[in-house]
Amino acid sequence: MxxxxxxxxxxxxxxxxxxxxxxxxxxxxxxxxxxxxxxLGTVYRxxxxxxxxxxxxxxxxxxxxxxxxxxxxxxxHFICTKCGKIEDYSLEHKLIADIMRGRSKATGFILNYxxxxxxxxxxxx
Amino acid sequence: MxxxxxxxxxxxxxxxxxxxxxxxxxxxxxxxxxxxxxxLGTVYRxxxxxxxxxxxxxxxxxxxxxxxxxxxxxxxHFICTKCGKIEDYSLEHKLIADIMRGRSKATGFILNYxxxxxxxxxxxx
DNA sequence: ATCCGTGCAAAGAATTTGCATACAT
DNA sequence: ATGTATGCAAATTCTTTGCACGGAT
Numbered sequence: 001m002x003x004x005x006x007x008x009x010x011x012x013x014x015x016x017x018x019x020x021x022x023x024x025x026x027x028x029x030x031x032x033x034x035x036x037x038x039x040l041g042t043v044y045r046x047x048x049x050x051x052x053x054x055x056x057x058x059x060x061x062x063x064x065x066x067x068x069x070x071x072x073x074x075x076x077h078f079i080c081t082k083c084g085k086i087e088d089y090s091l092e093h094k095l096i097a098d099i100m101r102g103r104s105k106a107t108g109f110i111l112n113y114x115x116x117x118x119x120x121x122x123x124x125x
Numbered sequence: 126m127x128x129x130x131x132x133x134x135x136x137x138x139x140x141x142x143x144x145x146x147x148x149x150x151x152x153x154x155x156x157x158x159x160x161x162x163x164x165l166g167t168v169y170r171x172x173x174x175x176x177x178x179x180x181x182x183x184x185x186x187x188x189x190x191x192x193x194x195x196x197x198x199x200x201x202h203f204i205c206t207k208c209g210k211i212e213d214y215s216l217e218h219k220l221i222a223d224i225m226r227g228r229s230k231a232t233g234f235i236l237n238y239x240x241x242x243x244x245x246x247x248x249x250x
Numbered sequence: 251a252t253c254c255g256t257g258c259a260a261a262g263a264a265t266t267t268g269c270a271t272a273c274a275t
Numbered sequence: 276a277t278g279t280a281t282g283c284a285a286a287t288t289c290t291t292t293g294c295a296c297g298g299a300t
Binding site: 251252253254255256257258260261262263264265266267268270271272274275 | 281285289
């Protein structure tokens with residue numbers, strides 16, 4: 001996938017330079033400052049595209065709106081259960097080790113991993 | 126919260142007895158076999174209620190539809206990137222340790238944890 | 251009698267899509 | 276010239292909500 005549209009490049013750029021893990025509407029509002037006639041549909045299409053190309057990741061969570069992260073290195077997220085803020089943590093962070101061992105005050109964590117299930121592995125194609 | 130409606134009890138029961146981590150529509154279809162005039166709004170209202178009461182959990186993920194889990198013990202999910210199937214794993218499972226150490230073939234994992242961020246901790250109330 | 255939950259249908263929010271036009275190669 | 280991406284608006288999909296009625300305590 002090439003990045004030859006201004007829109008796509010600007011969306012990717014914006015995601016690389018923010019720490020707020022924005023949703024589509026927030027990306028739209030921000031990039032519109034540079035490209036005023038940007039449309040929301042274009043944001044959605046490009047987020048799909050960028051995600052499938054592995055240049056961006058959707059944050060796994062319990063949001064009512066998809067949130068995106070321009071940092072595709074392996075890291076953990078802390079998600080505030082009150083305000084929804086998302087913070088990045090390295091996997092080596094002490095807090096994470098504490099949580100995994102049940103020694104932290106955080107209310108909980110989720111560990112989800114991805115891959116092909118057995119059935120899908122068997123299928124040709 | 127009491128469980129004194131047939132509908133709520135049936136929804137909870139269904140979630141406790143399935144391993145498919147269903148979405149609201151799947152719960153609706155299943156419970157309707159027993160309570161044919163059940164409405165979808167009631168399913169949504171009860172899922173909210175049950176989640177807030179901690180009797181059920183929404184699965185954190187990248188779905189386009191919320192998925193629910195009647196197992197509220199701490200465990201991990203394996204999510205197939207092709208068909209979307211969700212499988213349960215205990216946190217002690219060897220595969221998880223392997224993934225955490227980068228020794229597994231799974232494409233990736235996410236570790237998200239929840240709690241109050243600093244700002245929200247500071248707020249009165 | 252009171253409170254809470256329900257079914258139904260309408261409303262709302264988030265996301266996707268069709269189409270004619272415009273841009274990149 | 277050809278591919279692909281865009282803006283716009285309509286359409287879909289998922290979820291929430293208002294309201295009058297029914298069931299539980």
